Amino acid sequence: MSFLFVSKFDKLYGAGLFFLLLLMVSGNDDFITKYDKYHTVCKKMGYQDKQCDEKEVIAFHARLTTYLRNLKDKDVVVFGTVTLNTGKGYNPTTGKFTAPSRGHYSFTWTIATDAGYMFSTQLVINGNPVSYTHVNGKSRGNNYETGSSTVILKMEKNDVVSILLCDTGPLAARPDWSSFSGFKL
Template identity: 50%
Template sequence: MGLRGDNCKGRERAIISFHARMTSDQQNLGNNAVVVFGKVTENSGSAYNGNAGKFTAPEDGIYSFTWTILTKPGKIFITNIVVNDTSNIVGYNYVNGRGGSHTFPTGSVTTIIKMKKNDKVWIRADGKHGEYAYGNWSSFSGFKLS
């Protein structure tokens, strides 16, 4: 069981949170491919599966998720956050290194999602635009708000 904290009503509740980075750079992902953040550094409540790249809500509630992608000049990496299937998109992240700059573009997005127990959330590649993401600089995290 994860850490415990007090809520406003004085009852204790389990803390549900996770943070993960890619284990390596990801390149040329296909349409709707799961973007796997396999290097898990925090997983209170054990709700995030680093092998599958998916978070499963252990209980009903409102959850916050943030993901960050870093690409390199000349590449693009577009992602979505989806709930339960690839047609239920609730957020977008567009990182474009094709603009002629020599910088390494990054993009971060935060979403708030009302979930039911056993709902699944993950990051997926959008279209054929999963060209390149730096592993150590790209991350996915989330926690239960209430």
């Protein structure tokens, strides 16, 4: 007999288990109890509800630890204070995020400057620029200025994303007010 065909025994066995299942969930039990019994029987039979499988979570959030001044063009902006790093993709020593798995990722970064300073950055994937932000604290008097950008990228496992400085001059980025975050969609 081929394994592609179900034998009479298998059909009777399956029908018997289904009948037992119906007996178990019938009666005066409340909905939750019936639901729990149903899933217990299904799991013992080797079935699993795919909707209950937890999705892989990859997310990080980091802030600047200290003032950034006198950086050179194309230096990596390192956000050293990590508040979340689920999936361990972000490295607070290098300032780089390495994708633990293939998928679509969303990244957002915010830069805050002191009055009289500016700060321009770019997000790069594997060294290639994707998006930019420019904050000009020189034009508004004594106010702090902020700028943010968000980008969604399709990434392969081990692709690397980082924020690079893309300007020179009187630069300053404020700690705690400047941040970098990302997550897998």
